[in-house]
Every structure is written in C-alpha cells, then in structure tokens.
Amino acid sequence: MALLVLGLVLVTLKLLAWPPVADWGWTWVLAPFALAALWWWWADWSGYTRRKAMEKEEARKAARLAKARSQLRPPSQR
Template identity: 70%
Template sequence: MAFLVVGLGLLILKWAGIEPVASLAWGWVLAPFALAALWWSWADWSGYTQRRAMRREEARKAAREAKARQRLRPGSPPR
C-alpha cells in the first residue's frame, strides 16, 4: 500500500510540474507502481496474504471467546 501512496504522490507532483519531481524521468515516477505489483505477486505466491488473514481471524475468534467467558463468570452483569 505504501508503494501506491508514494507512486500516486510522485505522479501528482509530476503532472503538476512541481520540482524536483517534474524533472525526473517517467521511469522513476512509475517505479513504485511496478514495485507494488511485485510485492502483491510475491505476497500471494508465498502465502503471506493468507497467513495474515488467518491471524486476523484467530485474533477475532480469541476476542469473541474471551468476551463469552467474561459473560459466563458469576457476578458479571447480564447483557
């Protein structure tokens, strides 16, 4: 995501003609987009994206279980 933000920033600065970005070659301005594509390809290929999603789901599950345990304790207020 950071590569896209940097790429969009450089692209806007290039089109607006703001120096020193306006004097850069288009290859340098468009390079962050290529890096973002490479990152996403690697993340999907290596399973990084799926592992992150699984960790997020596990954290949600643990929070839900902790909340249910808290409600089952004696003396806890009913909801």
C-alpha cells in the same frame, strides 16, 4: 499501500511540474506502482496474505471466546 501512496504523490508532483520531480523520467515516477504489483505478487505466491488473514481470524476468534467466557461469570465476580 505505502508504495501506492508514494506513486500517487509522485505522479501528482510530475503532472504539477514540481521542480525536483518534473525533471525525473516517467520510469522513476511510475516505479512505485511496479514495486507494489511485485509486492502483491510475492505476498500471494509466498502465502503471506493467507497467513495474515488466518492470524487476523484467530485473533477475532480468541477475542470472541474471551468475551463469551467473561460473560459466563456471575455478575458479582465481574
């Protein structure tokens, strides 16, 4: 996500002719988008995306179970 934001900022600065970025070539300005695509490809290929989704689901499951267990206690022990 940070690479996309960086890419958008650089493209905006290039189009507004901001002095340091206006002199750069388009290859350098568009490089963060290529790096973001490369990151997404690697994350899917390596299983990183799936692993993070599973960790998030396990955390939601654990929170749901903890909430259910806390509601099983009598009101005097809460």
